[in-house]
Each structure stands twice: as C-alpha cells, then as structure tokens.
Amino acid sequence: MDGNVKISVRNLVEFMLRYGDIDNSSGTGDVNAMLEGARIHRKIQNSMGSNYSSEVPLKLSIPYEEFDIVVDGRADGIIKNDDGFVIDEIKGIYKDVKRIEEPELLHIAQAKCYGYIYLHKLRVEAGIEEEIKYENDEKSDDEKVDEELNKEVDNDENNKYKQIDVQITYCNIETEEIKRIKRTFGYTELKEWFKALVDEYYIWEREKYYHHIDMCKSVENLRFPFEYRKGQKELAINVYKAINMEKNLFALAPTGVGKTIAMVYSAVQNLGRERAEKIFYLTAKTITRTVANDAYAILRKNGLNIKTVTLTAKEKICVLEKTNCNPDMCEYAKGHFDRINDVLFEIITNEDVITREVIEEYAFKYKVCPFELSLDVSNFVDGIICDYNYVYDPQASLKRYFANGQSGAYIFLVDEAHNLVERGRKMYSASLKKEDVLEIKNIIEDEFGIKKSNLKTKENSKEGNVSSNYNSEEAVVIASKLVKKLESVNKELLKLRKECDDGLVYYENVGNLYLKMIKAQNEFEALLAEGFDIESKDKFLEFYFNLISFIKIHELVDDNYEIYGELDYYNNFIVNLYCINPSTNLKACTEKGISTVFFSATMLPINHYKELLTGDVNEYAVYIDSPFAKDNRCIVCDTSVSSKYTRRGENEYKNIYSSIRNIIECKNGNYMVFFPSYKMLENIKDIMEEDGFDEMVNIVCQKSNMTEEEKEEFLARFDVSKHQSDTKSLVGLCVLGGIFSEGIDLTEESLIGSIIVGTGLPQVCDERNVIKEYFDSKGRDGFDFAYKIPGMNKVLQAAGRVIRTDTDRGVIALLDDRFNTWQYKQFFPREWDDVYFGNTNDIVNKIKEFWKEM
Structure with missing residues (x-):
C-alpha cells in the first residue's frame, strides 16, 4: 500500500450517509440522463458571472496512524462575493423543481464537504489555520496560543473565513426550470461534522489495512499445494509472468492440467506482492464458480489468509419469487440502506469465505437485500468470483469498479473463455420489436x-x-x-x-x-x-x-x-443492432484491469479467439500438452454415418443408432451420447425403444429447461458409488453444446465413453448467416466463423468429459464422415494425432482391442 487511501467526496458521502429504501421504480438514467445532466451543468455554469468558477478541484489529506485518507472531488461551482463564498452543487433532475422544499440529504452533505475543504484551504493560505493533524487531537501549547490570537483577530477579511454558504441548484432536465436552495454553515460546525464523517470512514479502511498486511504476509510463505502435474508448472509460470508484466495471456490447457489452481495460485502471488489489488475470477456457469472456490479453499488450508466473495445473480438470490426491488413489495428493500452498513461491517470482520449461503444468512438476519449486500462486500475482499457479466456486460457490469472510465490494478481470470465470444455478442447487441412499442x-x-x-x-x-x-x-x-x-x-x-x-x-x-x-x-x-x-x-x-x-x-x-x-x-x-465482432467492446473492459488471462481446454484455433476477444493476434499465448497418456483413451471416428441435413432420415438414424449400440456393447459402463438437436435425440431414442435397447441398458435423457434439481438428479445417476448393484450400462442422451457437454466432472468409472453425433454446427438461422456474410465480405471464411469453429468447440467440450484424471480410461467416438476431411482435422487439438478412422465394424474392433488392453 502506498500510504494513502483515496476516496471521492461523492463516494464518501454515499457510503457513510446512505439511508432509505431500494426502489427500482425511479429509473436509472444511465445513458441519456447523464448526458443531459452534463449539458445542464455546462449551461448553468456558462450563464454565471465572472465571480463564478466552474469545476474547481478540491483535495484534503487527513493523516492517521497507519495511512492518510485523501478526500477529493470537483465542486460544480464556487461563487466569490465581497462578503464570502458560496459552494454551488448542481443537480439535473426530472422532478418538478417547484415541489422541492428541502435539499436531498446526500446532496447537501456533498456540498458541505466541498465547503469545508475549500474554507480550510483558504484559512491555511491566510495563515489563520495550520494543516490538519487528525491523528492527535490534543493541541500543543503553541497551537492553543495561536488559536487564542486568531479569536482576537476580527476584521472583514478574516470574517470571510468563519462561514460559508452551500447552494443546491436543482434544474429540471426537460423544462430547464431552476430552483436554488441555500444554507449557511459555520467553519467550526463544518470542521466537526467533517472530522466525525472521516473518522468513521477511517474505521472501515483500518479494517482493510490490517487484513491486507496479513494477506501479504501469508503469501510470502505460500507454496504450491501439490506436486506439479505435467504442464502445470509451465502454465503457472506463464500466468505469473503475464500478470507481473501487465500483459494479457491466452492459455490453452487440456483437461487434467489443473488449470484453476494454477491460475488462482499465480494470481494470488502477484496480489500478495502488491502488484494487483483485486482478483476477478470470471465464469460462464455456476458450476465453475464452485471450482474456483475450491481452489481458494485449498490455498487457505496451506496458510493463505484471503477474503473472497461469490456473486450470485439477483434473480437467483432474491428473497421474492419474482424480483421486485420496491419497498412496497419487499421488506428487504424497505429501509435497506438504514441497515446495510451494520451488517456489512459484521460480515467483513467475521468472514473470509463469503459464499451465497453466507450472504443469505446475514441478509436474512438483518433484513437487507442479499444481492446488494454481496456487491458491497466485494469492496472489502481480495477475490471476486462471478459471472462474465459483472465485468463485460454494459447493463450489468459493476459500476463501483468500472463506471465512468474507472479502472484499477485488477486481475481478470476468464474461465472457459471460449464461451465469451457468444456471450460478448449478446452483451453488446440489442433489438427492438415494433409490436412491443x-x-x-x-x-x-x-x-x-x-x-x-x-x-x-x-x-x-x-x-x-x-x-x-x-x-x-x-x-x-x-x-x-x-x-x-x-x-x-x-x-x-x-x-x-x-x-x-x-x-x-x-x-x-x-x-x-x-x-x-x-x-x-x-x-x-x-x-x-x-x-x-x-x-x-x-x-x-x-x-x-x-x-x-x-x-x-x-x-x-x-x-x-x-x-x-x-x-x-x-x-x-x-430491428437488430448485432455485434458480430465483440473484440473492441471486450477489450475496452479488459483494459480496465492490468492483466487478463483467457483460459480454456478448447480455445482452438487460438488466433480465432484472440481476434474476437481482444482483436490482437499478437497477444501472448501458451499451449500446454495433455498430462495424460494417450494409451488411456481411444479416439475413433465412424466415417460410415453422417448427420448432414441432406442425409437425415430414418435410414441414417438407424445407422447412427447401430453405431452407438455397437460401441456401448464393447464394454458395460456409463456413456453419454451427444446429439446436434433435441429432435434427433428423440428420433434416435424412439428407434432405441423400438429395438428394445432401452431394456438392455438404462437410458436417461436431457430435457429442455431442466431445473437445478433435475440436473443434479441426472448427474447423480452417473455416480457409480451409489449404483454399484446395477449391472446394466447407463446411457445419457444429451444435446451437444448443452448443460452436460461442458463443466461437469465425472471421473473414473462414472463416465467411460463420450459418443458425439455430428460436427456440432449451429442451426442455420438469420443471425448465423449475418455473421457468415459479414466475414465473407471481409475476405474471410464466413462459414468457419459462423458455423464450423463454434461447432467444433462443442465437439471438443463433449469429448473432454471422458478423461479427467490420470486413472481414467475411456472412449471418444466421433460419428460423422466430415471429421475425416482436412476442413475439420485442422481444428483438432494436437494431441489428437492418433484418431482412428473407419466404418462401424472397424471402429468397434478398435474399441474392443482398447478395452482388452486395459
């Protein structure tokens, strides 16, 4: 820490003096209101006389034992009259100004801060008062003499410094009607008020200060908690160096390398050496947030003293069945800000692992909004585990860190970064339906x-x-x-x-x-x-x-x-505003931190993702080899079947079913079969039932819009420890690119085969064709961008479900003749240099040989 704690006047006031309800019915004004408010500010400022100074920078440093607190900001206006000074605070509003009788508490508090800082500055310059020494309130004998002498000075010049006027100028953004409310405050009154405000804030910062010291000391003695796996040390070193050099890194690391712990450990090492102030672990799915929490837990067991919070979507953590942030509808919204600081201080002084369950416990105890509580907690932790949205989405990003051009010494760890392309497109696109208007x-x-x-x-x-x-x-x-x-x-x-x-x-x-x-x-x-x-x-x-x-x-x-x-x-x-290449917008967010590590097991081809995530194909990249022996898995491709639209029909579906059945009959166990659509899944399931295959094996099916409970029940069927008495094979019928083709961890006998039907091409639609035509128009292969690469990513993800540890053994079967063409082979990971191609009989014999050797 540099010895200074900096906070703006506005943030100080809004944090320490907040009160009242959460109310979403008052609007946001994020876009146009801010622009209009700025216009109103300029218009009023330009209309004032020569004695009016606009946007006056003010700053005051208050020393404490551990650090100085620097409070700064810009006064909208300062009026210098013959008999004194006026602080002008301008507020553009939509409300009828005639109906405002008293200034809003936070508005007047902001103006009082500026008034005190400005008046103190003038008094120091005039020799009436010395710089602030808050760390020791006891006055020396010399200071007492000076104070008495100042009391005796009573001339017009010094009278100007005994009080100050603060004025809140309310202006209706539409009508430009103005109402000014003025208050006068004595210097002593302002000084005592300001001192009490900053002293109270100091308590919060002191808590952060001592935790930070403890965290840094714990990092000094922290060692990697395991013996490095093959490729894991190389990955950790590259991540550490990229963060240390404040560069971005694209890390392609196959399943089993131990990506998460390597990422978190390297980031923590930089955090503890004060090269960064906060780690954001960003995920696309809830399950990977659990993995991140587990990594922090392992490091804590090895001596790391670190605070983390997991952010949960408002809709999921809301106490109401349907979110309604209105004090009339939610008791947690009513009076939330009256209670929030008490619960916030309690949670940050008592908890280090702040999960959803911990947030809910404290929120229920104090009757505060759990979502807003989690956001406030994030200010006081070292690590934030959250969805991509909280950094990248213009509608949902954390304004306390990223609004109005703010940035910081943040580390962004982007898990399963291949997902960020499509998520980025959605975040930065918008549509308007005429019928809705x-x-x-x-x-x-x-x-x-x-x-x-x-x-x-x-x-x-x-x-x-x-x-x-x-x-x-x-x-x-x-x-x-x-x-x-x-x-x-x-x-x-x-x-x-x-x-x-x-x-x-x-x-x-x-x-x-x-x-x-x-x-x-x-x-x-x-x-x-x-x-x-x-x-x-x-x-x-x-x-x-x-x-x-x-x-x-x-x-x-x-x-x-x-x-x-x-x-x-x-x-x-x-009408659609469709963001086809999100790299410019994503890069603007990435640049609000010091280093971003994009990591995934399937980010192929790597330059494709560089182009669409940062726009710079020269970004650093590292490709880690698989730590597992190739002998542990068998990859085959059945070239006698195809899922091409031109070949789809009952005959081809029977051929695909025959291939699936023959593969499964090679060895009893748990399998997942991935189909390109629910429709094909249902068609082939019907053929299975007609052939009596459902009596020979246990079949479970993915359904659309499954609840969390249904997902857990589905995966629980693959837990062999709970189904040891069942001698039948278990066959999970899933959709390629769905919830079970990514982010699930079924080790050893829980899953011994992944059968992938088709190349995963997205369904043909206007949106995909717009992407294709866009890149075609730029001389690129639009089909690759719109269809082929996203499809292959789904395939690689589904294939990655099988071998999760060095003791796993399993089969990966690709069912489509297109995989045996260079157009698709070019997207294979380099460890797939031993894929066996053949018809159904050929691949079945190959699989039997594999299981026999096992």
Whole structure:
C-alpha cells in the first residue's frame, strides 16, 4: 500500500450517509440522463458571472496512524462575493423543481464537504489555520496560543473565513426550470461534522489495512499445494509472468492440467506482492464458480489468509419469487440502506469465505437485500468470483469498479473463455420489436385513461380532458407526452418495416429511430421520477430497460456491427443492432484491469479467439500438452454415418443408432451420447425403444429447461458409488453444446465413453448467416466463423468429459464422415494425432482391442 487511501467526496458521502429504501421504480438514467445532466451543468455554469468558477478541484489529506485518507472531488461551482463564498452543487433532475422544499440529504452533505475543504484551504493560505493533524487531537501549547490570537483577530477579511454558504441548484432536465436552495454553515460546525464523517470512514479502511498486511504476509510463505502435474508448472509460470508484466495471456490447457489452481495460485502471488489489488475470477456457469472456490479453499488450508466473495445473480438470490426491488413489495428493500452498513461491517470482520449461503444468512438476519449486500462486500475482499457479466456486460457490469472510465490494478481470470465470444455478442447487441412499442403505448393509454383526441397539449390535459383515478395530474400529463413520443418511435419503425419484405434487410444506420427513442426515454424518466401506479408496471419497466439498452448499444455501433431488420415467425418486425465482432467492446473492459488471462481446454484455433476477444493476434499465448497418456483413451471416428441435413432420415438414424449400440456393447459402463438437436435425440431414442435397447441398458435423457434439481438428479445417476448393484450400462442422451457437454466432472468409472453425433454446427438461422456474410465480405471464411469453429468447440467440450484424471480410461467416438476431411482435422487439438478412422465394424474392433488392453 502506498500510504494513502483515496476516496471521492461523492463516494464518501454515499457510503457513510446512505439511508432509505431500494426502489427500482425511479429509473436509472444511465445513458441519456447523464448526458443531459452534463449539458445542464455546462449551461448553468456558462450563464454565471465572472465571480463564478466552474469545476474547481478540491483535495484534503487527513493523516492517521497507519495511512492518510485523501478526500477529493470537483465542486460544480464556487461563487466569490465581497462578503464570502458560496459552494454551488448542481443537480439535473426530472422532478418538478417547484415541489422541492428541502435539499436531498446526500446532496447537501456533498456540498458541505466541498465547503469545508475549500474554507480550510483558504484559512491555511491566510495563515489563520495550520494543516490538519487528525491523528492527535490534543493541541500543543503553541497551537492553543495561536488559536487564542486568531479569536482576537476580527476584521472583514478574516470574517470571510468563519462561514460559508452551500447552494443546491436543482434544474429540471426537460423544462430547464431552476430552483436554488441555500444554507449557511459555520467553519467550526463544518470542521466537526467533517472530522466525525472521516473518522468513521477511517474505521472501515483500518479494517482493510490490517487484513491486507496479513494477506501479504501469508503469501510470502505460500507454496504450491501439490506436486506439479505435467504442464502445470509451465502454465503457472506463464500466468505469473503475464500478470507481473501487465500483459494479457491466452492459455490453452487440456483437461487434467489443473488449470484453476494454477491460475488462482499465480494470481494470488502477484496480489500478495502488491502488484494487483483485486482478483476477478470470471465464469460462464455456476458450476465453475464452485471450482474456483475450491481452489481458494485449498490455498487457505496451506496458510493463505484471503477474503473472497461469490456473486450470485439477483434473480437467483432474491428473497421474492419474482424480483421486485420496491419497498412496497419487499421488506428487504424497505429501509435497506438504514441497515446495510451494520451488517456489512459484521460480515467483513467475521468472514473470509463469503459464499451465497453466507450472504443469505446475514441478509436474512438483518433484513437487507442479499444481492446488494454481496456487491458491497466485494469492496472489502481480495477475490471476486462471478459471472462474465459483472465485468463485460454494459447493463450489468459493476459500476463501483468500472463506471465512468474507472479502472484499477485488477486481475481478470476468464474461465472457459471460449464461451465469451457468444456471450460478448449478446452483451453488446440489442433489438427492438415494433409490436412491443405499440403494446406499451396502448398500455399507457388504457391505464392512464388517455384518449387520442386529448393528446394535443399539456394545457388540455390540465383542463381535465385527460383523467386518471389513481395517478397525479402531472403523471397523466407526462404519460400523454410519452404516448406521443412512442407514436414517433413507431412511425420510424414503420418506415424501416416497409424496406423489409419477407426476408432480412441491412440498414446503413437507424439514427432517426435512435433520436426518437432518446426523446421517449426523457418522458419515461420524467414519469418514473414523478411516480405512478398502474397494473402493468412490470411490463412498463421491462420495456423501459430494453429501450435504455438499445440506446446504450446504439452508441457503440461501429464497423464491428451489422444493423438489420427481420420478421420473426409471427411476422413481428424487429430491428437488430448485432455485434458480430465483440473484440473492441471486450477489450475496452479488459483494459480496465492490468492483466487478463483467457483460459480454456478448447480455445482452438487460438488466433480465432484472440481476434474476437481482444482483436490482437499478437497477444501472448501458451499451449500446454495433455498430462495424460494417450494409451488411456481411444479416439475413433465412424466415417460410415453422417448427420448432414441432406442425409437425415430414418435410414441414417438407424445407422447412427447401430453405431452407438455397437460401441456401448464393447464394454458395460456409463456413456453419454451427444446429439446436434433435441429432435434427433428423440428420433434416435424412439428407434432405441423400438429395438428394445432401452431394456438392455438404462437410458436417461436431457430435457429442455431442466431445473437445478433435475440436473443434479441426472448427474447423480452417473455416480457409480451409489449404483454399484446395477449391472446394466447407463446411457445419457444429451444435446451437444448443452448443460452436460461442458463443466461437469465425472471421473473414473462414472463416465467411460463420450459418443458425439455430428460436427456440432449451429442451426442455420438469420443471425448465423449475418455473421457468415459479414466475414465473407471481409475476405474471410464466413462459414468457419459462423458455423464450423463454434461447432467444433462443442465437439471438443463433449469429448473432454471422458478423461479427467490420470486413472481414467475411456472412449471418444466421433460419428460423422466430415471429421475425416482436412476442413475439420485442422481444428483438432494436437494431441489428437492418433484418431482412428473407419466404418462401424472397424471402429468397434478398435474399441474392443482398447478395452482388452486395459
């Protein structure tokens, strides 16, 4: 630590003085409101006289025994009058300023901080007061004499430094109407108030300080907890060096290397040497978060003193059946901020392993929102285990770390990084359905009692032509204006719709639609700020958040995007902002840390992922060989069958079934069979049942939208310790690329064979074809980008389920003749240089030989 703890005035006030409820009904204003607020700030500042200084930087360092706390910020304005000074704090709002009688507590507190810092600075410069020495409140004799002398000085100049005015300037973003509320504070009053505020904050930072020292000491003595596996030390060294040099690294490491513990250990070594301040372990699935927690647990057993928190999605950890962050609907939201700091301090001083269960325990005890509690806890831990969204998603990223250009000495460990390409595309894409606009417009008209004939002017509404039994007159007026704005949005969509016949149409831009949506957003914000009550408020908010997402994504659109319109199955018209190459957006997030390690067992070809994740094919990369002997597994390819669309049908399905059956009959045990679709799975399952195969073996099937309990039940069937008496083979029928083809760990006899039907090509659709055409237009092989590489990744993931430890033995069977072409062989991992190709009889004989040798 550098001896200083830095915090902005705003963050200090919002953390120490927060109060009240969580309420999602007030809107977010993330996009346009911020821009509009900045415009209002500039307009007001520019309209002031020559005695008005804008954006004045202020900073004060307060020394304590262990460190200094540096509080800084920018005052919106400072007015210098003959008789004193005024701190001006400007707030752009959607609320009617006439109805504001008292300033918001946090607004006035922010202004008071600036007022004290500024007045203290002037007093020091004038020789009236010395720099702050908070670490020892006892005054020396000399200081007491100086204080008495200062009391005796009573002239006009020094009177200016005895008090200061703070002014909150509220300005309505739409009407630009202004209301100023001024308060006067004496210097002594401000000094005592500010000192108490910072002293209280010091207690929190002191807790972090001593934990940090303990963590660093524990890292000094930490050694790798196991004997290194083949390739594991090479991986750990490369990760350590990349972080140390503040570089990114792409690490391709096969199953069994021990990627997770190598990653976490190397990151912790850098953390303990103060080269980083926090580790983010990022995952695509819940199960891999458990693996990360296990790695930290192993290091703790070996002496590591580290605090970690696991973040769980709001929808999953919410105490309500359906998330509704509204104090009227949730007792945990009501008064949340009144209680949060008490529970937060208790949890960070008593817990090191802060899992979902720990968060829920404390949240239930204190009646605070568990999701918001977990986010606050993240400020006080060394490691955060969470979904990709919390770093990369513009809608869900952790604003406390990444908003407004913030960055830090963060390490990002991206697990199963091959998933980030498709996730990145979804995060940075947006769509708007014309029919949704009409639906929300009709809802507002109906539930606010608005008639089309009465939408002419605000004055008409106030005269009573528009009425509502349960909303304020002002809310109905705003709702009327919102309906008109939505009609404008719909008209723009109608123009775009006319260009779209039965297929798909590309647009150069949708700038007019974007501008109309911003105007609609202004009215949404105003209505939310006013407050209202309608039956369809959930739909209202859902549309509002989708609108904000579209606006935010539109501002990111560049050459990596395609804008297109399409008609869905129900003939609904949709405008899409589709991010085909997410590398620019993902890289902007990656650069908010010092080093990112992308790791996976199936990130092939590596340059493909470099191009789509960071845009730089010259990024460092390491390819670790498999630690397992090739003799432990048998990889075969049945070239007599195919899952090509042109060959699909009952005859080919029977051939595929025959191959599956013959492979399984080579040895009793547990197998998973992966199909390219649920439809093929069902078709071949029917053939199995017709042939009586379901009586010879036990069959379990993956279903769509399985619950967590159903997933656990499915996997529990593969636990041989619980089914030792069952002599039949177990055959799990699964979908390639689904929940059971990645991230599950079935070792030894739990799984002895993975049979993969087809090349995993994604289903042909508009979205995939847009990707293909995009890369084709750039002289690349669009089919590879859109179909072949994503398909092969699914294949490699499913194949990786079999050999998980050095004692595992098993078969990987590829059922499709296309695997025996160079177009697919080029994507094989280098350890697959011994794949055996042949017809069904050939591969069955090969498998029998393998099992015989075992």
